[in-house]
Amino acid sequence: MIQVQLNKPIIEIASSAGWCFGVERIVEMAEKLLAQRAPDEPVYCLGELIHNPQEVARLRAKGxxxxxxxxxxxxxxxxxxxKVLIRAHGVAPSVKKILREKGYEIFDGTCPLVTIPHRFAREIVEQGYRLVIMGDREHPEIQGILGEVEGLNARVDVIPGPEAIEALQIKASDRVGLISQTTHPFEKFAQLVGEVLKHALEVKAYNTICQATFDRQDAIRELAQRCDLVIVIGGRNSSNTCRLAEIASQYTVCYHIEDVSELKGAWLQGKRRIGISAGASTPTRCIEEVKTAIEHLSGCL
Ligand code: SF4
Structure with missing residues (x-):
């Protein structure tokens, strides 16, 4: 008897899922430093290199x-x-100064796209505008930007999005400059700029959201609309991964997992088309593991 298994889902991986150029670059830098070090020489990294626990554990095991x-x-x-490595999120200039004073040799892996909001933040403040940053105040990238304008005499606000505009207390005489964390959704930024325009005298806005973020967010929006389930893989502390899960949830059922061990067979029941995406710090290996597990659990293999 030939057994035909029906209801096997179609599994689709979002285009541009996984490592972005900034992450590839920093991991390559880390690997190079580790390969060149003397046997007992530690190589330090300020903060977790990327927001992916498995990758951090792998590099820790290498020294x-x-x-x-x-x-x-x-x-x-x-x-x-x-040697000390500065990760892709960057740091405040004051931190680099301290490292130099302590005698450490700095390897700066700040993503070139993260240096753009740094530059614009300084320019906005130096030109006498109030600075408004859309982002997560505690995120290392925002801490680095705040450090860039530290000590300059200007009002600086960080808000998560247009929903918090009240906190800005914008006056009709205000000149406001806006930038965004590189991994925040463009729609929210555009909305915020529009809201500020309604209240301020003058608005200067720089789109500092990186292309990798655009591509990933576009791809998951498109994928989620034709899937009845989307699995997003990446660290829970990864801002861009959380944004992907947030976007997918607007269109379909979405689960955010850190790795394959969190995947549950019950989620797959009755699903016809399953989408997979991953944050900019999730290695391809993790995506493949999840795809294979879904195939096993739903009887495709
Ligand atoms: S998400 Fe964008 S800004 Fe952040 S490291 Fe990747 S390429 Fe750079």
């Missing part, structure tokens, strides 16, 4: 030492040299 801040870096003996 990378992750510290939460420069305060955790040990003082160096006279003449001693140690």
């Amino acid at each position: 990378m030492v992750f510290v939460k801040s420069h305060e955790e870096l040990p003082p160096l003996e006279p003449g001693q040299r140690r």
Whole structure:
């Protein structure tokens, strides 16, 4: 008897899912530093290199030492040299100064696209505008931007999106400059700019959302509209992964998982078309593992 298994779902991976150029670049830098180090020489990294627990664990096993801040870096003996890697999110200029003063050799992996909002933030403040940043205040990228304008005499606000515009208390005489965290949704930024325009005297807005973010958000929006389930893979501390899950949830059922161990067979029942996407710091390997697990659980293999 030939057994025909019906109801196998179609599985689609979003175009441009997984590592972006900034992540590829920083992981390559980390690998190079680890390969060149002397046997007992630690290579430090300020914060988790990328927001992906598996990748961080892999690099830790190879000898990378992750510290939460420069305060955790040990003082160096006279003449001693140690390397420290700055991740793609960047840091405030004051942090680089401290690292140099402590005698550390800096390897700056700040994504070139993250340096753009730094530059515009400074320009906005130097030109006498109020600075409004759309983003998560605690995110390292925003901390770096705030550090860029630290000590300059200007009002600086960070808000999550247009829904928080009241907090800005914009006056009719205000000149406002706006930028966004590189991984925030463009629609929210455009809406915020429009809202500020209704109240302020003058508005200057720079679209600082990176192309990789645009592409991923566009791709998941398109995918989610034709799937009855979307699985988004990536660290829960990854801003861009959370945004992808947020967008997919607007159109269909979506689960955000960190890796294949969190996938549940019950989610797949009765689903005809399953989409997979992943944040900019999720390795291809993790995407493939989830795809294979879905195929097994739904009887495709
Ligand atoms: S998401 Fe964009 S800004 Fe962030 S590291 Fe990747 S390419 Fe750079």
